[in-house]
Amino acid sequence: MPSEFTPDPELYPFSPRWFDSSRGRVHYIDEGAGPVIVFFHGNPTWSFLYRNIIAGLRDRFRCIAPDYLGFGLSERPSEFTYRIDEHASVMGELVDHLELDQYLSMGQDWGGPISMAVGTDRADRVRGVVLGNTWFWPTSELSTKIFSVVMGSPPMQWAITKQNFFVERLIPAGTSTSLDDAVMEHYRGVQPTPKDRAGVARMPKEILAARPLLERLSRDVPAKLGSKPALFVWGMKDFAFRPGPNLPRMREAFPDHVVVELAEANHFMQEDAPEQIAEAIIDRFT
Template sequence: MLIDFVPDETLYPFESRWFDSSAGRVHYIDEGAGPPILFCHGSPTWSFLYRHIVKGLRDRYRCIAIDYLGFGLSERPADFGYRIAEHTTVLGELIDHLQLDDLILMGQDWGGPIGLGAATARADRVRGIVLGNTVFWPIEPLANRAFSVILGSRPMQRRILERNLLVERFLLGELGGKLTEAEADHYRMVQPTEVARRGLTVMPKEIRAARPLLDQLAQDVPALLGHKPTLAVWGMRDVVFRPKACLPRIHDAFADLDVVELPRAQHFIQEQAPGEIISAIVNRFP
């Protein structure tokens, strides 16, 4: 299943590109020229989340932003499991297909472990890392694990499918005052049906189910990427990945780390502080 939605070119002024991965047809954008930056979104978003950052950086970088299978304009394959490990494999295939070298990778939310999983397997091709409100270790806080249990229950899974709960309540609940109605619709309209939302139902369960992958990343990221120049851009009001819990672990993992605090931003930092993120990336990776 492909999504029958054409983004408004005034909001999303990019050329859609397609890659036939081993699991399904993947949508991505590839804008500008220069050092490549690969942008990895989380749930329940898509490459639209990075639109301001891509517009601000494509005059000096090659900006690539993917939609994972089950998200954005990418295909919803019936036989795909939508697990974090599977998204990581597909992202790695795109990196290889585009022959990306000297790569800067940015990941936020689930985009952190998905992007870092692909990057650890290609560490010699990675120039630097940008992390925003994410983790790459097992998610232990009780509130996060309770969220996983509750959202993984049958009644809440039905609400995700039938009412688009993750978009309406969690994404737009945080960003509703920030977005225009047209922008909000770009998050809604890429998840128009229950079939289209099937990938969304998996993500809350992965907080617990992806523990083996996160255990491995907790070892591999410091060992294979810990010497790479790294930037953390952090929404300091995030209640999902709280800065006091997460930033010390990132400090421990990376020897060459800059941290830029975003004091007014919550979880979806690309919508709330795009200008600060653009400046931070330019300063860190001139």
């Protein structure tokens, strides 16, 4: 069943849309008109994360933001494994269903690999790429590998599913601004039970488990998308995706790039600097 949570129309002033994919019912929003940009979220967020960026862009862009199966308002299919390649396959179905051509994509956190997996399979239909606080290659940092192992361990899987650890602890830790109760309730309310958090619990395991996909993307992204214009918007206070180890690889993959450093933004830069991000997208792609 899809989530029964009802967003506050003042915080999330968008009309719900639905797509019946081969694996389950996907919620997405489709706002504005103009060049198309598709927003891909990470963990443990949903399209709500992009609400303020979309509000700043929808007078110039057609903004599409889906919720992966198991996230946001989308369905939680019992037979779905929530692997990253499965998410990418479903998102590809949505892009094909909407017949998107010459679209921009923006990915943050797991939205980076997912957007790149969708894009490399449809490279002739991708106009440009926006990436921030993300990656698309097998991790080599010991701290990230340890994070994957620890978060995949039984005690932390219990904390993620039973105590909503990722929402209650990691979202506040990953934002420089203090999120008010109403905003936090939108991250909390879409996954009220342990069963609703299966997708969130799976993603940290995928840092290591998705290595075959990430190895492929490390080759395919430069080869198939590297000639596209790119924009990197980076929260410089993010300890998970520090600019030093990550931005040089982004620059190398996309020679035609612009970097916008968000000095005060943390991992969830969409919460910390939405106006700056929207302005950077307008400057780069209009």
